Amino acid sequence: MVSSRKLSSDEVEALIDGLQDQPATSNSSATAVAEENVRPFDFGSDDLSLLGDYYALRMLNERFARAARSVFLPMLRIQPRISSFPPEVKTFDEYTSGIESFMSLTTNRVEELRGNLLIVIDPNFVSLLTNSYYGGSITKVESAKTEFTSTEERVIEIISNGLSRGLEVCWRDLMPITLNVHSRETNPQFASFVDSSDLVIICSFVVQLPNVDAATFDVIYPLQTLKPIASMLRSRVQTETEENISWRDRLELAVLQVPLKVTARLCQPTVSVKKLIHLQEGDVFPIQVGDGVEVRVEDAPIFLGEMGEMGGNSAINLKERVKT
Template structure:
């Protein structure tokens, strides 16, 4: 059998190239000449590789639920956090829309060998700082040029919490480890990618009562997510179901703390109206034989009990459940 996959020798390739240059061989002749061919540049950012970011949108939705636990102890309320659909821009286009003073925290995703950027607005940092130290929830429109030491500490707490929530949100798709690299306040000094490189912008809006909504962004370079493009296109959800014990404990505690009215009835004698109208102070009403005390919970008889005294107060001792 002939070997159909034989490679051309160097002499045959040279003869083919000379024939194409001289015109002896027509470039339009050969096999599969009717196929459409599109040009491709190696190293270009082909956004179609990531599809519609389905998996990334699921990660953002899960992260939005998890990150509420970071802001709850600071704001002393449960904020509502909604993710925006991921958006692709060049880093230059994104940074052009930022103020000259922001909180920019750069981190490295070890498994993807790439970086990410967390962008926090200074006014939101001021709100968190004020509420964290007992102040009221209020906006701070005044612009500033630097963060105080207290605000730097709040930024550190929030950034660490967000990194933990991101690792938890990503773990169903793939486990990642996020390591803090550095922090800047001027977008021009935040070295994430080149200005012409594409980035994926994941924005989150935090709805707060009686003041304007706040927001923060998480930026992924497109090159960082390209190695897992097939995973990000996948619409198969993980079979791992997380057992949210904290939610279960809070629900259990809420149910167990519901107040229920209880009552203990010794006897329910009957009396005629003619006798009742003649009652006066000091009269004695016979109750007849009493077989324990009926113990009611919200008008439902649950126990038989005995009446007594403990620590100088009247009490009942539960004897048997009905």
């Protein structure tokens, strides 16, 4: 039989106190366990590990260093030795604090990545290139400048355009890109590139010249521009087959575009010196066309054909290949 005894007021208060204490203890223990597995995350922060060690970018820079030699060769009249440094990551403010306030800054728009890249050239190197380009010697030039001359601006345009075309060629094995000049500046503070706190990837190149100190130039990518292709940049797998096919395709295309001179020889008459001396305007040479017209490519006989007309123009109908 169930007891009908009621709880006293002290017993009810003790029961309520016990029920209130139990959830608090369980919640605190659950919170303590959860805090051990929780770490803060800042949305929108840049994860530098996203691009790995920039393996593909380092390989691209090595190819670009070789390609850039042909850009400086007409200026220097010698083949410079150009080497690339491993890419560095800094904020744009940190980078600009380490360079002069007067530099050659060319911003290019990368259409495929919907971003920009910046080509930075030291003004003393620009002066050296200008002096050498117009017949002077390759000597060290140091001067406190605040602006470029019109001649130096033209040299900057030639160099930056050449480097941009070289970058397009080197990027082609990774992905095709198109670079268009967006702006040119001389003060890093006025370059409409990225915000000062944004992270950038700095690719530096050193140009070694005889009897003078080495010169440098930089190619800078915003980290946000390269993030969409992060998986490609950190990949270490290089498919040699694809590279070889690409190289063969480019070689074949280059060979097929070589211009060749094609001539058609109707006959080859023989004339004496006496008759040649007395030739006058209006004289006629009788000729005899043999089995056909000989079609020659670069003075080598290739085809036999016959003369005719097509569309109101003289034409040759190829009949057979010359056997050699």
